[in-house]
Amino acid sequence: MKIIAFLNPKGGSGKTTAAINVSSCLTGSGKKIAVVDTDPQMSLTNWNKAEKAEFDVYTAASEKDVYQVRKDLAEYDFVIIDGAGSLSVITSAAVMVCDLIIIPVTPSPLDFSAAGSVVTVLEAQAYNRPVEARFLITRKIEQATMLNVLKDSIAQTGIKPFKTAITQRQSYVKSVMEGESVFDTNDGAAKGEIAILTREILELFE
Ligand SMILES: Nc1ncnc2c1ncn2[C@@H]1O[C@H](COP(=O)(O)OP(=O)(O)OP(=O)(O)O)[C@@H](O)[C@H]1O
Numbered sequence: 715m716k717i718i719a720f721l722n723p724k725g726g727s728g729k730t731t732a733a734i735n736v737s738s739c740l741t742g743s744g745k746k747i748a749v750v751d752t753d754p755q756m757s758l759t760n761w762n763k764a765e766k767a768e769f770d771v772y773t774a775a776s777e778k779d780v781y782q783v784r785k786d787l788a789e790y791d792f793v794i795i796d797g798a799g800s801l802s803v804i805t806s807a808a809v810m811v812c813d814l815i816i817i818p819v820t821p822s823p824l825d826f827s828a829a830g831s832v833v834t835v836l837e838a839q840a841y842n843r844p845v846e847a848r849f850l851i852t853r854k855i856e857q858a859t860m861l862n863v864l865k866d867s868i869a870q871t872g873i874k875p876f877k878t879a880i881t882q883r884q885s886y887v888k889s890v891m892e893g894e895s896v897f898d899t900n901d902g903a904a905k906g907e908i909a910i911l912t913r914e915i916l917e918l919f920e
């Protein structure tokens with residue numbers, strides 16, 4: 715079992731949307747997936763109110779639940795952790811237990827500094843437990859200047875970005891609102907980018 719955590723204490727960076735869609739894609743490829751919602755606002759738990767998800771959703775009440783994940787959810791192929799929208803003890807717990815940290819960042823210039831907090835967490839933990847981390851550009855828009863600034867900022871951290879980005883699309887917003895993923899829509903471009911991103915993620919575990 716491998717644990718992948720979507721973490722960025724900056725609210726609204728696309729963690730939950732990315733976690734839902736990547737988890738849906740992994741489930742579609744036959745993997746047994748559990749998603750752990752660590753956000754006190756419980757967006758992912760609420761997203762699954764109508765229980766349409768084809769993967770299992772757990773809600774972590776405290777960092778203790780997160781520390782237990784490797785033992786409690788050992789039967790799954792992947793456990794996906796959806797991080798909280800603020801820096802908390804739960805974020806540190808997720809850093810400690812996971813095999814891969816994915817840091818979603820948007821091309822908004824104001825967003826990037828908060829990702830710095832995750833980088834700090836990483837540095838602090840690195841002494842005891844080096845963990846693989848990747849940036850994931852989300853809500854990508856075709857605005858070259860903003861994208862280049864973001865790419866430069868990412869390059870300066872020494873943490874690599876995924877080659878595949880998640881584009882800003884209505885289908886992400888609409889499907890999540892309906893308790894679904896883009897795989898329940900006919901947006902082929904969205905499904906395609908999530909599939910390629912998921913393959914990139916899986917390659918890290920080969
Ligand atoms: N690829 C996308 N295209 C369009 N809108 C998006 C995309 N990804 C996220 N959004 C929108 O941006 C907002 C924030 O996204 P999301 O809830 O996934 O972020 P988050 O990091 O989980 O936020 P929080 O920190 O509050 O948990 C939501 O309104 C969501 O619908």
Ligand SMILES: [Mg+2]
Nearest residue numbers: 729730753757
């Ligand atoms: Mg969220």
